[in-house]
Amino acid sequence: MQLLVNALIAGSLAALIAGGLAVVYGVLGVFNLALGQLALIGGYTTWWLYQVLHLPLGLSIILGLACGALVTWVTFEIAVRPFFKHHRFLPLVTTIAWSMILDGLILLVFEERPRSILPGLKHIYEFSGIRISLEQGLLILATLVILLSFAYVFHRTSLGRRIRAVVQHEHAALSLGVPAGLLHGFLFVLSGVFAAAGGIFIGIDQSLTPTLAFPLTIKAYAAIIAGGKGNLWGAILFAYVIALLEQLLVGVHWFGAFYVPAGYQQTVALLFIIVILLIKPAGFFGNSSRTA
Amino acid sequence: MKRLLACTSFLAVALTACQPANSDVIKIGFIGPLTGDAAAYGVDTLNGVQLKVEEINASGGIDGKKIQLVPEDSKCNGSDAATATQKLTGVDHVVAIVGGSCSSETLAAAPIVEATKTPLMSPLSSSPDLTEAGEYVFRDYPSDALKTKAMAAYFKAEGFTNVAVITENTDFAQGFRQSLAKDFGTFVFDEVVEPGTKDFRSLVTRLKSAEFDVFVANGQSPATISAMVVQLREQGLTQLAITHDAGQAEETITIGGDGVENLQAINVPSLGEETAFGKNLVEKHGKPRGAIAFAGHAYDAVGVLAQAIDEVGTDGAAIQKYLNDLTSYKGVVGDFSFDDNGDVVGINYKLIEVQDGKWVELRDAPVQ
Numbered sequence: 001m002q003l004l005v006n007a008l009i010a011g012s013l014a015a016l017i018a019g020g021l022a023v024v025y026g027v028l029g030v031f032n033l034a035l036g037q038l039a040l041i042g043g044y045t046t047w048w049l050y051q052v053l054h055l056p057l058g059l060s061i062i063l064g065l066a067c068g069a070l071v072t073w074v075t076f077e078i079a080v081r082p083f084f085k086h087h088r089f090l091p092l093v094t095t096i097a098w099s100m101i102l103d104g105l106i107l108l109v110f111e112e113r114p115r116s117i118l119p120g121l122k123h124i125y126e127f128s129g130i131r132i133s134l135e136q137g138l139l140i141l142a143t144l145v146i147l148l149s150f151a152y153v154f155h156r157t158s159l160g161r162r163i164r165a166v167v168q169h170e171h172a173a174l175s176l177g178v179p180a181g182l183l184h185g186f187l188f189v190l191s192g193v194f195a196a197a198g199g200i201f202i203g204i205d206q207s208l209t210p211t212l213a214f215p216l217t218i219k220a221y222a223a224i225i226a227g228g229k230g231n232l233w234g235a236i237l238f239a240y241v242i243a244l245l246e247q248l249l250v251g252v253h254w255f256g257a258f259y260v261p262a263g264y265q266q267t268v269a270l271l272f273i274i275v276i277l278l279i280k281p282a283g284f285f286g287n288s289s290r291t292a
Numbered sequence: 293m294k295r296l297l298a299c300t301s302f303l304a305v306a307l308t309a310c311q312p313a314n315s316d317v318i319k320i321g322f323i324g325p326l327t328g329d330a331a332a333y334g335v336d337t338l339n340g341v342q343l344k345v346e347e348i349n350a351s352g353g354i355d356g357k358k359i360q361l362v363p364e365d366s367k368c369n370g371s372d373a374a375t376a377t378q379k380l381t382g383v384d385h386v387v388a389i390v391g392g393s394c395s396s397e398t399l400a401a402a403p404i405v406e407a408t409k410t411p412l413m414s415p416l417s418s419s420p421d422l423t424e425a426g427e428y429v430f431r432d433y434p435s436d437a438l439k440t441k442a443m444a445a446y447f448k449a450e451g452f453t454n455v456a457v458i459t460e461n462t463d464f465a466q467g468f469r470q471s472l473a474k475d476f477g478t479f480v481f482d483e484v485v486e487p488g489t490k491d492f493r494s495l496v497t498r499l500k501s502a503e504f505d506v507f508v509a510n511g512q513s514p515a516t517i518s519a520m521v522v523q524l525r526e527q528g529l530t531q532l533a534i535t536h537d538a539g540q541a542e543e544t545i546t547i548g549g550d551g552v553e554n555l556q557a558i559n560v561p562s563l564g565e566e567t568a569f570g571k572n573l574v575e576k577h578g579k580p581r582g583a584i585a586f587a588g589h590a591y592d593a594v595g596v597l598a599q600a601i602d603e604v605g606t607d608g609a610a611i612q613k614y615l616n617d618l619t620s621y622k623g624v625v626g627d628f629s630f631d632d633n634g635d636v637v638g639i640n641y642k643l644i645e646v647q648d649g650k651w652v653e654l655r656d657a658p659v660q
Contacts, residue, residue, distance in 0.1 A: 002500075002527075006493040112331040113543060113581060114515035120549020124526055131527050206490045207515050207547050211328050215488070250483075251494035262483040262495055263461055 002130050003251040004244070009136050009205065011243030012143035015236045016198040017216060018223035019147060020191030022235035025224065027167050027187050030084045030091040034075055034099035035195045035220065036213030037106065042068030042196020043203035044110045047117045060117075065196050071102075072192020076185055099213065106210050117203040139201050146197065147236060150190075154232075163187065226273045228283030238284065245272055318354055318601060320345070320594065321380035322363040323373055323391035323401060324416075329488060329513040330368035332543050332582035333393035337415045338363055339577040340587030341390050344594035346576075354602045359594075366392050368512070370400030370463075377401040381408040387606045388413065390593045393586075394512065395419030395464040402429045409608035411615065413597055415590035418537065419467035423633045428612055430634035432596065432623070433589050434560065434641075436468045439536060442641040442657040443558045444475035447506060452532075456481035456504035458495060458520055460488075462512040468536060469510055480504050487512060490519045496527050509535040509555070514582070518548030525551050532556065541582035545649055557644045558657050560625070563588045569624040583651075585625065592623030 017039060024032055046064030049055045055063070079098040083090035122133030154160040165173040166180045174180050198216070202208060220235075223242055227234025250262045260268065276284055322341055324334030341361065349358045362384045364376035373392050380386045381404060389405060389412045392398045398417040402425040405412040414422070414431040423435055447455060457479045459469040466484070473479065481502045483495055499507070507524060511517040517539035524533060533555050535544075540557035548555075563570050563584040569591065570584045580587055597611070599621065604610040615634070620627050628638035641657040 002497045003494060006491075006497065009493070010491055107327055112327040112335075114329060114513075114547055116547045116549075119547055119551075121522065121525055121551040124528070126528070133526060206519055209329050209488075209515055211488065247494045249494075251497050259483075259498070262458075262485045262489075265494075266486060 001128075003247045005130055005132050006251070007240065007244035007247040008140050009132075010246070011240035012140050013198050013201050013205075014219050014223055014239035014243055015147065016143055016194045016201065017220040018227075018235040018239040019150070019232060020194030021220050022224045022227070022232045023187050024191045026232060027163065028080070028084055028184055029088045030080060031095070031221075032075070032080070032188070032191065033092065033095040033217055034079070034102055035191070036215070036217035037099045037102035038068055038072050038075065038192045039195040039199035039202070039216055040106055040208060040210065040213050041071050041102065041199065042193075043117070043199030043201075043208045044106060044115065046200045047115045047203050047208060048110065050117055051115070057118075061200055064200050065193050068196025068199070069189050069193050072189045072195075073185070075192070076188040080188065081185070099217075103210065103213065106213075110210070112210055114207045114209045115203065116207040117200070135204055139205065142197075143201075146194070222270060222273050224283075226276050226283060228285035231283065231285045234283060234285035242272075316357055317360040318357050318606060319360045319362055319384055319386040320597065321377075321384060321386035321389040321391070322361060323366040323376045323380070323389060323397055324363075324393040325368035325397070326363070326365040328367050329515045330394055332514060332541055332580075333368075333416055333586055334365070336580045336582045336584075336586035337391070337393055337590035339573065339580070340415065340590030341594050343573060343576055343587070344591045344598070348594075348598055354598055359598070362386055366394075366397045366401075368392075368394040368397060368462075370396045373397035373400040374404060377404040381405065381410050386410065387601060387608075388597045388611060390415060390590060390597070392417060394462065395422060395467060396462055398422055398429065398431075399425060399463055402426045405429065409612070411597065411600075411608055411611045413593040415593040416537075416586060417464070419464050420471050421463065421467055423635055425634075427634070428608065430615055430630055430636075432593050432625070432628060432636045432639075434639045435635050436464075436471050436536075438659055439558055439641060440468060440472040440475045441659045443472060443508075443534070443536075445659065446558065446643065446657055447476060450506075452505040454480040454502075454504040455506055455508060456499055456502060456531075457483070457508040457510055458492060459484045459510040460512045460516055461485060462487050464538065465510050465512050472508070472510075488516065490516060492520050492523045493527075496523050496529070499524070499529060500527055504531060507531055507533045509533055509539055511535070512538055514539060514541045514543035515547060518544045518552055521555050522548050522551030534558065540644055540651060542579070542651075543581060545646060545651075550649075552646050553649070555646045556654075557651075558641055559644055560585055560589075560639050561642050562644065562651065562653065563624065567624075588623075588625045592621070592625055592628075595623060596621045 042064045045067040046060045049060035079094040080091045122135045124133050162178045166183050170180050223239040224235040227238035246265050249260050324337050326334045345359045345361050366373035366376045393416040395417040398414045405428045406426040411428050418436045420435050420437040459465045461484050509517045509520045521533050535557045537559045540559045600611045600614040604614045618629050620629050628636050643654045643657040
């Protein structure tokens with residue numbers, strides 16, 4: 001059971017980032033490889049506001065998210081918008097370049113040392129042998145609330161209908177008066193806010209380091225590829241599945257005989273994705289056309 | 293092919309000829325992790341190196357020649373260290389190198405300095421593998437082979453029989469793990485994780501059902517070591533946790549907070565801020581990122597190299613012989629010399645503990 005909770009903690013973080021990534025791929029058809037850096041910027045800004053300027057934690061988080069949104073918008077204007085209509089692989093290159101620039105900026109502004117938004121022990125609660133900190137519980141809840149409210153907007157409101165219209169056929173949507181360009185920017189920024197929330201999550205639960213960005217991006221990609229490219233719910237589900245696999249893999253006494261060495265934790269999770277792709281090349285929930 | 297070879301060799305000759313015969317400075321290279329999780333080591337050692345270089349230059353240099361420092365970021369990994377060392381020996385033609393900090397760096401630099409006969413003095417690498425790394429590889433920091441003997445002796449004295457270890461998969465931490473296994477015996481819990489892992493929850497969950505007396509946080513950097521210990525405490529495990537020089541840093545406390553209270557470490561003596569060297573360092577470069585001792589060993593690394601250059605000149609082979617024959621160098625970390633393998637002789641260990649958010653020296657940790 002403790003393993004399940006551990007998986008929820010790690011999975012929530014991955015789900016936030018993968019969810020944002022899937023939305024962007026679903027609507028714009030581009031991969032944003034600077035997402036890990038955007039997560040770090042959100043986390044680091046919150047750390048700076050809370051630990052250096054001593055603002056209240058809630059305000060720091062909101063401003064951290066806002067800063068994440070701002071930088072994501074700049075990313076969109078500089079590295080994605082001028083390119084993605086020409087070829088959908090162009091932003092792959094431009095966002096890699098942009099991610100390196102952001103890496104440099106993070107080093108310059110926040111220095112290379114590890115930072116923790118809430119250092120030290122958290123408030124631990126124990127329920128029938130399962131130990132979870134108050135902060136972790138709140139983070140899991142917050143992730144669920146964010147994802148569910150997004151689902152509500154996406155499937156139950158007129159804004160969501162417009163987004164889905166742009167996904168299905170951009171030109172048809174434009175001719176019906178749906179501002180596709182504006183929605184592109186909005187969704188891209190939204191994905192950055194999700195990522196920034198993920199970064200703040202790491203900063204609260206563990207610690208932030210500038211080298212963390214790339215592994216974060218890779219994990220999120222694994223989830224969206226396994227879940228079916230562009231399928232939001234598939235990506236989120238698989239973010240949790242991968243986290244659970246990683247936990248079960250090293251945490252369970254397999255067949256009562258042996259433990260898998262912890263060094264193989266990530267390898268086996270990625271192997272699992274290869275197996276899924278061998279069986280269903282479009283991803284588990286994928287189909288041939290793009291959906292969001 | 294032959295023509296290509298001729299062309300490139302011509303080019304090489306031309307390039308060498310282009311090297312300015314700049315003989316009024318003595319170039320000393322530096323490699324160490326200036327960015328990344330392990331940056332505390334690189335920044336502190338570089339500060340120590342700079343402090344000594346400034347002092348030597350202020351007092352007129354070596355034989356009237358100023359020392360010029362060429363620092364490179366080797367990011368705590370072998371490939372960046374190899375690139376940096378290639379550049380220092382091939383392009384800058386440094387007389388000697390101080391570094392690296394992480395053992396991965398020094399191990400990668402070793403074959404290059406051997407080939408170019410450039411003496412290298414590591415101020416911080418402690419992997420036992422470095423003992424055999426080559427004639428030109430020295431260190432003024434003791435090998436883990438001794439540190440694990442001190443730790444094993446401590447465990448035996450305390451009556452600890454069940455030891456749990458989590459190791460980060462780097463040259464340094466793996467070297468420490470194998471060396472401790474040799475000196476102590478088998479561990480009841482022995483897991484190796486990928487470098488940079490910060491989520492140890494599944495392993496700690498397993499530790500809850502294991503019986504152990506002491507937990508060894510065998511990571512490579514303060515960030516991972518504090519993550520291990522904090523997550524251990526979060527799961528309500530109260531056994532003694534112990535680490536080594538990689539964890540005995542200020543950052544472990546800034547990140548771990550009350551979660552690392554009573555964490556112990558076996559390490560070389562720390563130089564306090566009240567020592568003359570500590571005061572001087574803090575005044576010039578501010579509080580250390582990791583520990584004053586990191587800077588102290590780097591300071592002495594430059595000092596002993598400068599003394600060698602002063603005595604025998606800038607020839608690599610001559611410096612190497614001088615260091616091997618040296619009977620004692622009076623440094624800020626103590627009086628030391630080198631054995632035939634280039635390992636330091638004369639530095640002892642201490643048992644250190646976090647008390648009220650500060651590292652406090654408890655007592656000597658004898659090797660036997």
